[in-house]
Amino acid sequence: MNELYALIKSLSVPERMLAFVILAPLAGGLLSGIDRKLSARLQGRYGPPVLQPFYDVMKLLRKERIIVNKFQDFPIVLFLLFTIFSGALFFAGADLLLTIFGLALAGTFFVLGGFCVSSPYSHLGAEREIIQTVAYEPMVILMAVGMYQVTGSFRVGTIAHHHAPLILYLPGVFAGFLYILTIKFRKSPFDLSMSHHAHQEIVRGITTEFSGPALALIEITHWYEVMLLLGMVYLFFAFNPWLAVVMALATYLFEIFIDMNYARFKWQLTFMSAWLFTAVAGVSNIIVLSLMR
Amino acid sequence: MNALIFLIVFPLAVSFLALVPPLSLAVRKGVGVCVNIVLCAVPIYLLVANLDQGPAYFHLESTIIDIGMLIVELFIAGYLIYISFTSKRYLTALLVIVQSVIMVSFEFTSGHGMQIEHSLFVDKFSIIMALIVGIIGSAICLYAIGYLPEYHEHYREVKDRRRYFAFLMYLFLAAMFGIVFSNNLMWLYFFWEITTVCSFLLIGYRDDEPSRESAFRALNMNLVGGVVFAIGLVNLYSSSGIMELDKLLQTDKGMVLLPAVCLAFAGLVKSAQFPFSSWLTGAMVAPTPVSALLHSSTMVKAGVYLILRVAPVMENTAAAKMLTLIGGVSFLVTALIAISQSNAKKVLAYSTISNLGLIVACAGVNTAAAVWSAILLIIFHAVAKSLLFLCVGIVEYKLDSRDIEDMDYLIMRLPKLTAVMMTGMAGMFLAPFGMIISKFITLRAFVESNPAMAIILAYGSAATIFFWTKWMGKIMSIRHGVAEVVEHRVSRWEWITLGILAVATVVVCLAFPFFSFHVINPYLLEVFGKTPVVDAFNVMMVFIIMVGLLIILPLGLLFYAFVDKNYKRVGIYLGGGNIDNITFEGAMASTQPIALKNYYLEKYFGEERLFNVGVFVSLTLMIIMFGVAVI
Numbered sequence: 001m002n003e004l005y006a007l008i009k010s011l012s013v014p015e016r017m018l019a020f021v022i023l024a025p026l027a028g029g030l031l032s033g034i035d036r037k038l039s040a041r042l043q044g045r046y047g048p049p050v051l052q053p054f055y056d057v058m059k060l061l062r063k064e065r066i067i068v069n070k071f072q073d074f075p076i077v078l079f080l081l082f083t084i085f086s087g088a089l090f091f092a093g094a095d096l097l098l099t100i101f102g103l104a105l106a107g108t109f110f111v112l113g114g115f116c117v118s119s120p121y122s123h124l125g126a127e128r129e130i131i132q133t134v135a136y137e138p139m140v141i142l143m144a145v146g147m148y149q150v151t152g153s154f155r156v157g158t159i160a161h162h163h164a165p166l167i168l169y170l171p172g173v174f175a176g177f178l179y180i181l182t183i184k185f186r187k188s189p190f191d192l193s194m195s196h197h198a199h200q201e202i203v204r205g206i207t208t209e210f211s212g213p214a215l216a217l218i219e220i221t222h223w224y225e226v227m228l229l230l231g232m233v234y235l236f237f238a239f240n241p242w243l244a245v246v247m248a249l250a251t252y253l254f255e256i257f258i259d260m261n262y263a264r265f266k267w268q269l270t271f272m273s274a275w276l277f278t279a280v281a282g283v284s285n286i287i288v289l290s291l292m293r
Numbered sequence: 294m295n296a297l298i299f300l301i302v303f304p305l306a307v308s309f310l311a312l313v314p315p316l317s318l319a320v321r322k323g324v325g326v327c328v329n330i331v332l333c334a335v336p337i338y339l340l341v342a343n344l345d346q347g348p349a350y351f352h353l354e355s356t357i358i359d360i361g362m363l364i365v366e367l368f369i370a371g372y373l374i375y376i377s378f379t380s381k382r383y384l385t386a387l388l389v390i391v392q393s394v395i396m397v398s399f400e401f402t403s404g405h406g407m408q409i410e411h412s413l414f415v416d417k418f419s420i421i422m423a424l425i426v427g428i429i430g431s432a433i434c435l436y437a438i439g440y441l442p443e444y445h446e447h448y449r450e451v452k453d454r455r456r457y458f459a460f461l462m463y464l465f466l467a468a469m470f471g472i473v474f475s476n477n478l479m480w481l482y483f484f485w486e487i488t489t490v491c492s493f494l495l496i497g498y499r500d501d502e503p504s505r506e507s508a509f510r511a512l513n514m515n516l517v518g519g520v521v522f523a524i525g526l527v528n529l530y531s532s533s534g535i536m537e538l539d540k541l542l543q544t545d546k547g548m549v550l551l552p553a554v555c556l557a558f559a560g561l562v563k564s565a566q567f568p569f570s571s572w573l574t575g576a577m578v579a580p581t582p583v584s585a586l587l588h589s590s591t592m593v594k595a596g597v598y599l600i601l602r603v604a605p606v607m608e609n610t611a612a613a614k615m616l617t618l619i620g621g622v623s624f625l626v627t628a629l630i631a632i633s634q635s636n637a638k639k640v641l642a643y644s645t646i647s648n649l650g651l652i653v654a655c656a657g658v659n660t661a662a663a664v665w666s667a668i669l670l671i672i673f674h675a676v677a678k679s680l681l682f683l684c685v686g687i688v689e690y691k692l693d694s695r696d697i698e699d700m701d702y703l704i705m706r707l708p709k710l711t712a713v714m715m716t717g718m719a720g721m722f723l724a725p726f727g728m729i730i731s732k733f734i735t736l737r738a739f740v741e742s743n744p745a746m747a748i749i750l751a752y753g754s755a756a757t758i759f760f761w762t763k764w765m766g767k768i769m770s771i772r773h774g775v776a777e778v779v780e781h782r783v784s785r786w787e788w789i790t791l792g793i794l795a796v797a798t799v800v801v802c803l804a805f806p807f808f809s810f811h812v813i814n815p816y817l818l819e820v821f822g823k824t825p826v827v828d829a830f831n832v833m834m835v836f837i838i839m840v841g842l843l844i845i846l847p848l849g850l851l852f853y854a855f856v857d858k859n860y861k862r863v864g865i866y867l868g869g870g871n872i873d874n875i876t877f878e879g880a881m882a883s884t885q886p887i888a889l890k891n892y893y894l895e896k897y898f899g900e901e902r903l904f905n906v907g908v909f910v911s912l913t914l915m916i917i918m919f920g921v922a923v924i
Contacts (some may be wrong), residue, residue, distance in 0.1 A: 064861055065859060065860040065861065066860070066861045066862075066863055067860050067861070067862060067863070068773060068862065068863060068864065068865050069771045069772075069773060069862075070854065070860075071771065071850070071853050071854075072771075073853070074849050074850065074853050077849070078845070078849075081845075082838075085838070089834065094830065094831070094834065095828065095830075095831050095834075097736065097737075098733070098831055098834055098835070101729055101733065102838070104758065105723060105838075108723065108758065108762055111762055111766060112762070112765060112766055112769060114766070115763075115765075115766025115767070115769060115770050116766070116769050116770055116771055117770075117771070117865065118701075118702070118770035118771060118772050118865070118889060119865035119866055119867075120865075120867065120887050120889060122865075123770075123889045126766060127763065127891065127892050130758070130759055130762050130763055130892075131759075131892065133755070133758060133759075133762075134755045134756065134758060134759045135755075137751070137754065137758060138748075138751040138752045138754075138755050139751075141736070141747075141750070141751035141754065141755075142747075142748065142751050145736070145740050145744065145747045145748075145751070148740050149740070149744070154737070155828075203866065203868075208866055209865060209866065272897075275752070283748050286744050286747070286748060287744065287745075289744075290744040
């Protein structure tokens with residue numbers, strides 16, 4: 001049962017970081033392929049091959065660079081770099097808060113990329129992306145706070161080795177995290193700033209003016225992000241590594257299921273419901289924990 | 294000791310020199326530069342000289358000084374009463390009279406027997422404050438030299454009183470040095486009142502109805518703080534016979550709780566926490582250097598300075614919990630209100646109150662880690678916020694607007710200024726610069742002691758990201774084509790100041806380990822007997838990100854500007870109806886321009902909706918704070 005631990009522990013910090021940098025996009029792309037296949041089947045379509053996301057990215061990378069201003073690709077590169085950096089920190093077992101702030105920094109660059117092209121569609125996407133960020137950010141921070149309350153540490157390494165199951169202490173926090181995970185995965189009903197489904201929109205929000213290689217980078221960044229977030233789900237069940245992996249995958253499937261069953265919310269509903277759900281599930285959980293201690 | 298007295302007396306002398314009429318502009322500029330250099334150099338000398346030493350206390354034969362201060366106080370009181378009667382503000386007059394009666398009767402009943410052992414003192418925290426006041430404060434005064442001629446060109450109806458303006462600015466600095474070096478609480482009180490009067494006169498500089506209104510509001514609120522300060526001093530002396538800051542901190546805590554709460558109250562007013570926030574948001578009617586001075590290095594920082602000083606007395610009491618919550622409420626509510634504001638100066642004002650709220654909350658928590666991050670917040674906020682105010686001041690004249698919605702394509706119209714402005718913004722909210730490092734530590738400090746504050750911080754940081762990101766996005770949007778560059782009209786004086794502050798913003802970020810280990814930690818060791826444990830790995834990571842960004846950003850921009858040629862440039866997508874880059878073909882073959890506006894979510898975060906909530910909640914907390922202190 002602990003082979004997974006033994007494997008991870010045998011690696012040094014730089015090796016773990018490197019493993020994340022190489023393996024995360026492969027796993028993320030594969031999950032994305034499964035997502036598309038499964039979604040298609042749920043909708044009664046045949047669906048693309050599982051490896052389709054890789055083919056797409058390969059093709060995008062070979063395309064001509066078409067841009068509207070000279071600097072627009074720079075924020076996207078920074079978005080990718082900082083997402084990778086936060087993910088690498090996380091999987092190296094470093095500080096959870098540092099990871100969260102790094103991820104927020106990466107997200108900010110993405111939004112700035114959307115703003116800097118000054119196109120109406122992209123601008124609207126960027127505004128909505130900020131609203132989404134504001135909607136999920138409190139819950140992400142509270143997750144770290146909750147984990148600290150249980151384990152007494154912000155270090156991912158320590159949290160992952162905690163003997164007791166975190167999920168038993170943090171059911172509310174986990175529920176709140178699941179809720180905002182839908183926003184982070186860009187799934188319906190919260191896919192306001194850009195959607196993953198080609199059939200929903202031709203002009204794709206924040207990425208309207210990004211094409212070819214830049215779009216490929218955005219896609220790859222998303223794979224990294226998905227793996228990082230699933231890593232956070234893993235922490236809730238880390239007392240049993242195999243169970244944790246299964247639960248992380250189950251969470252992903254659950255999000256696909258949610259995606260299939262909901263139409264898009266308005267931003268008002270997205271924002272208010274996310275903050276309220278955070279308050280009801282996350283905050284109450286944290287308060288109970290602090291009273292228990 | 295001489296350096297301390299010099300730092301108080303020198304700006305005072307300069308302020309009177311500024312009143313001398315026949316100096317030409319060139320001479321004034323020359324003097325301004327020299328003063329600036331001296332005011333930067335002396336605090337740095339203090340820092341170097343005291344780097345390995347603990348706090349030092351100085352005795353000063355003070356009978357004459359005390360009498361002199363009393364006379365000045367009475368003179369100011371008389372002046373304020375005169376002004377308030379001529380402008381029919383009787384509440385102000387009443388407050389001044391109450392305050393004067395308290396202080397004069399106190400002076401006559403117990404002034405003679407009062408033994409002051411140490412009048413002045415210096416420790417690491419005072420030095421940090423002196424550095425902020427010296428470097429940033431004097432840089433702002435320098436900026437004012439270039440700014441005021443333009444101001445009067447712009448507002449011809451305002452009476453040109455620039456000598457009087459310079460007098461007040463330097464007087465303000467002198468009073469600030471006085472506050473941070475005074476150990477004698479009577480002196481602290483004296484300098485405290487000087488800053489109140491200076492801010493009143495500076496806010497009312499325009500001398501029209503709105504600015505008079507704001508000035509009197511600021512005066513009234515700060516006078517309330519002053520009255521409570523005076524009551525606190527009287528109570529302190531009558532209950533324990535103490536009139537010195539260091540003795541106050543060493544006394545039995547139960548005995549001096551009420552005076553400490555009174556002093557903290559005065560600090561809350563000065564740092565514009567709820568329910569006293571409206572004076573700071575009203576203060577933006579003043580010329581920009583005044584706002585920059587009030588927000589960064591003086592006034593509000595005096596407030597949090599005093600709160601941090603007296604916080605150890607309140608440790609582990611219900612009063613401290615209330616203080617924490619007042620700070621928390623101010624932090625959260627003003628961050629939310631800032632989302633709904635499109636007036637650039639107002640966004641900055643609310644962001645100031647918000648950050649100060651965090652500092653006050655840290656003071657209330659009062660653990661080594663919390664105070665550590667409070668001091669870092671003071672430093673980072675001072676540099677970044679002064680920089681932003683000065684930038685907005687310039688933008689206001691170049692665009693004839695201080696509305697964020699008018700700052701489209703600012704990076705094309707004022708490229709260098711926008712770069713400076715973005716440095717300031719990055720310092721305010723972008724990880725890993727400045728504020729974020731402190732928030733990181735603050736969150737840790739809160740989680741240990743007060744989970745409710747961690748929750749407030751989680752929501753508040755999200756709001757902070759919102760209003761900064763959309764503003765930053767606005768000014769960095771680029772359109773294809775040309776925009777009129779208006780930057781050449783920015784004066785050299787303004788550039789010099791901006792340069793100093795922009796460099797300072799980057800330097801304090803890079804030098805924060807130095808400040809932490811050599812300046813803040815020794816201070817914490819004196820007060821708490823321990824220092825917060827900071828994970829070395831985290832510090833290293835933060836450093837890598839910071840240095841990485843500082844290298845990547847300029848290199849990347851250069852690459853995309855000059856090296857990268859491999860692309861095809863097209864117009865933006867306008868639903869296929871493009872006419873050119875900013876217009877498209879609408880219905881009936883009409884030509885429609887595009888306009889990009891930000892979200893302000895007025896319905897959720899409107900000022901009138903949230904402001905009163907903040908006032909009432911914090912008023913309740915404040916009453917509880919006094920209640921538990923009296924019992």
